[in-house]
Amino acid sequence: MKKKVLIVDDFENTRWIVQQILQKEEELEVLSAGNGKEALQHFESNQIDLLVTDLNMPEMDGIELVKAVRAKDRYKFMPIIMLTTERNPEKKQKAMDIKVTTWIQKPFEQGQFRKIIRKALRLK
Amino acid sequence: MENYQARFSHEVLELLEGLEGTLLQLENNPQDAESIAELFRVVHTIKGTASMFGFANMGKLTHDVEDLFQIVRTGELNVNEHIIKISFSTVDLLRSMLNSRDQLTGDLQKKFDTILHDVKQILAENNNADKTGETPEKGRLSYDQSMFYVRYQPDSDVLERGVDPLGVFEELEEEGQFLAFLDLNLIPSPEDFDAEKTFLAWDIFCSGFDDQEVLEDIFMFFLEHEYTIIPFKGGEIKEIDQFDDILKRLEQYKIDESDLFEQLDGLCNGCLYGLQEESANAQTEEDSDDRAEEPVQETREMIRVDAGRLDELINLVSDLVTLNSQLELRAGELNDDVLQKQVSGLSKLSKSFRDNALNLRLIPVETLTIKMHRMVRDLAGNLGKKVDFITEGTNTELDKNIIRRLEGPVLHIIRNCLDHAIEMPDERIAQNKPEKGLVRFIAFYSGANVFIQIQDDGRGIDPEKVKKKAVNKGMISADENISDEQAYNLIFEPGFSTAEEVSDLSGRGVGLDSVKKQIADMRGQVDVESEINLGTSFTIKLPLTLSIIDTLMTKVGKHTLLVPMEYVVKTMFVENINKPNIAYEDSIIPLLNMGKLMEEPPSEQKMRAIIIRHYNKRYAIAVDHILRDYQAVVKPLGAYNRHHPFFSGSSIMGDGSLAVILDINRLIKYQKQNKS
Numbered sequence: 171m172k173k174k175v176l177i178v179d180d181f182e183n184t185r186w187i188v189q190q191i192l193q194k195e196e197e198l199e200v201l202s203a204g205n206g207k208e209a210l211q212h213f214e215s216n217q218i219d220l221l222v223t224d225l226n227m228p229e230m231d232g233i234e235l236v237k238a239v240r241a242k243d244r245y246k247f248m249p250i251i252m253l254t255t256e257r258n259p260e261k262k263q264k265a266m267d268i269k270v271t272t273w274i275q276k277p278f279e280q281g282q283f284r285k286i287i288r289k290a291l292r293l294k
Numbered sequence: 295m296e297n298y299q300a301r302f303s304h305e306v307l308e309l310l311e312g313l314e315g316t317l318l319q320l321e322n323n324p325q326d327a328e329s330i331a332e333l334f335r336v337v338h339t340i341k342g343t344a345s346m347f348g349f350a351n352m353g354k355l356t357h358d359v360e361d362l363f364q365i366v367r368t369g370e371l372n373v374n375e376h377i378i379k380i381s382f383s384t385v386d387l388l389r390s391m392l393n394s395r396d397q398l399t400g401d402l403q404k405k406f407d408t409i410l411h412d413v414k415q416i417l418a419e420n421n422n423a424d425k426t427g428e429t430p431e432k433g434r435l436s437y438d439q440s441m442f443y444v445r446y447q448p449d450s451d452v453l454e455r456g457v458d459p460l461g462v463f464e465e466l467e468e469e470g471q472f473l474a475f476l477d478l479n480l481i482p483s484p485e486d487f488d489a490e491k492t493f494l495a496w497d498i499f500c501s502g503f504d505d506q507e508v509l510e511d512i513f514m515f516f517l518e519h520e521y522t523i524i525p526f527k528g529g530e531i532k533e534i535d536q537f538d539d540i541l542k543r544l545e546q547y548k549i550d551e552s553d554l555f556e557q558l559d560g561l562c563n564g565c566l567y568g569l570q571e572e573s574a575n576a577q578t579e580e581d582s583d584d585r586a587e588e589p590v591q592e593t594r595e596m597i598r599v600d601a602g603r604l605d606e607l608i609n610l611v612s613d614l615v616t617l618n619s620q621l622e623l624r625a626g627e628l629n630d631d632v633l634q635k636q637v638s639g640l641s642k643l644s645k646s647f648r649d650n651a652l653n654l655r656l657i658p659v660e661t662l663t664i665k666m667h668r669m670v671r672d673l674a675g676n677l678g679k680k681v682d683f684i685t686e687g688t689n690t691e692l693d694k695n696i697i698r699r700l701e702g703p704v705l706h707i708i709r710n711c712l713d714h715a716i717e718m719p720d721e722r723i724a725q726n727k728p729e730k731g732l733v734r735f736i737a738f739y740s741g742a743n744v745f746i747q748i749q750d751d752g753r754g755i756d757p758e759k760v761k762k763k764a765v766n767k768g769m770i771s772a773d774e775n776i777s778d779e780q781a782y783n784l785i786f787e788p789g790f791s792t793a794e795e796v797s798d799l800s801g802r803g804v805g806l807d808s809v810k811k812q813i814a815d816m817r818g819q820v821d822v823e824s825e826i827n828l829g830t831s832f833t834i835k836l837p838l839t840l841s842i843i844d845t846l847m848t849k850v851g852k853h854t855l856l857v858p859m860e861y862v863v864k865t866m867f868v869e870n871i872n873k874p875n876i877a878y879e880d881s882i883i884p885l886l887n888m889g890k891l892m893e894e895p896p897s898e899q900k901m902r903a904i905i906i907r908h909y910n911k912r913y914a915i916a917v918d919h920i921l922r923d924y925q926a927v928v929k930p931l932g933a934y935n936r937h938h939p940f941f942s943g944s945s946i947m948g949d950g951s952l953a954v955i956l957d958i959n960r961l962i963k964y965q966k967q968n969k970s
Contacts, residue, residue, distance in 0.1 A: 240454070246454065246490075247453050247454065247456055248456050249455075249456030249457065250455075250456055266455075266517065269451065269454045269455045269456075270455060270456070271455050271456040271457050271515055272514065272515050286514070289461075289514065289515070290456070290515070292458065292461055292464075294468075
């Protein structure tokens, strides 16, 4: 069964790029959402294997989204990757504090991005 | 088999070269344990492989010599002059035997027997010949492969971050080998135990990883405080940072130190040396302080590559660079922004690719100095002179093709120093000079060039004598007024030194003119400075590589002519190009009309002149147009043009057309010949 990756970003371009990169990975299916609320609906209707989310978004930001997802029992140990343009280490630490797997700094390099995604999903 | 033998020969030749260096060190410092160990190791290696490759005699010779070094190594016999002499003879004989493919013809058999006889005699005197050694070096535990130690202690909430703490082991297994000890000390009492948390930690040794970055990637999802990587870069195990801390940490596993080392040895496929001794002497070893003061040689992992393949790579890269500039040109015409961006990205990439590839061919000049040491040693002995030979900057790297071609000229200059410049000891004492003469070899970078200086503190060159001799030989006229500097440069002229004046040592009838020519062929220059009784200094200036050259792109008729930038002083307009000389600054300098030399029809327009400097003289070179600077990838001229009087190579331009590269040295020579 394909692993489901959910990409959440309010910027359409980022969603598109992530889709483009991950489409080539056979084992993956990519879903996307433009904000936290939309994302939460996906979590209800699908079994998501990996969440990739932006940090700063309107309505519900990345941190709130992660908290809400982690509160659900079946997503307690799901890998989560935070996308951020943030260079401030303290804010990054804050992202780690809410228990994300890792963060990827935007702009990212395709190969590195793919590698981290596969690593988070424990794909060889 | 032929092929294997060639490889063996090549390897042994390199080993022998290293061996000579070690012997010279040992001669200066007979107690040097490092050198002795190295000597033993090299002979042992040759012995081990010689018979395997069908070099039975070589195997026999090295077997006995190894026995000799074995008793030296264990301290039963001290290094003395006799041993050094035997060692040098062995090196020479081994070299000859490589050439003769192990056949002991004529003279070789005699040398072979002499060495074996001498060695056997020493061994008999010491009566310890049976103690040959496969035993590891005493008192040292060293290793020659990089390893890493990792303390890995993930936070207890790591599962809640979506990270599997065991994932790293899968990856470690995939990328290399590891040896892990599971630390159970963090597991809490049953009432505090939480199944959703992790309380495990590990002490891990890894090998087979190219560098630390690969490891760091594996631990990517862990925070800085969750893992610590300590690299072991090769060398002595005791000198590893925090090694004591590591050992302390391992105590809990109740593993015996020697067991641990044995396991580590297995981990890195037997890269540890000196296992037994070290664990036995672990407490008594006190001399490690002395060793700490010695410069620690960084061991780099090396890979041997056939030089031909490297050349092929450079050729391919050159083609890539050429193709790239064609693409650049085309993209410019198409006016496509995206394409232009991509092409300029490609340009950057292929340029760094090229630089990288060229770097592969750089080797340190140190390879030259070993031969020089040996020559100085032998020659000084033969001449009855005392000489200190000092080398500086031997890490300076040059294209291997240049190093190869540099050997002859440099050895020639050093031979001259010893033969003519350095005085006999009593003569030096009479002049209040130190009894021992000094010859220095200095290499250093400056800009895109490497400079090599050979200095001596000998008698110096007397410019008056040089002038007198030049007049006698009809090279200059008696009333010609030349500066001292110009006089010194006369020694590089053909016919200045003659066979009968050169001693049989430095001679072979070849003078410094050939040195100058060989260096000029590498686009280099040689200069000499001297002071009577204080000494002489030869300075050789060389380009870093022969494959790429900075040029000024010019047009002469329908041809594109590339003028090597390093000679260019400035450019100017000229009115009349048909005169043989033009005024430049305060002097009149020769004018070389390239159009005429290249047999192009005369041009109507105003001509440009490039002022170049060749040694201390200036020349003007007239061309039709000066376009821009251009980094040319040098290609050899085709068979048809190979002996062209003043072109040294060609280069393919961005548009696919061919440009020729002007050889200033040859041009000036050509002009002089045609004038007279």
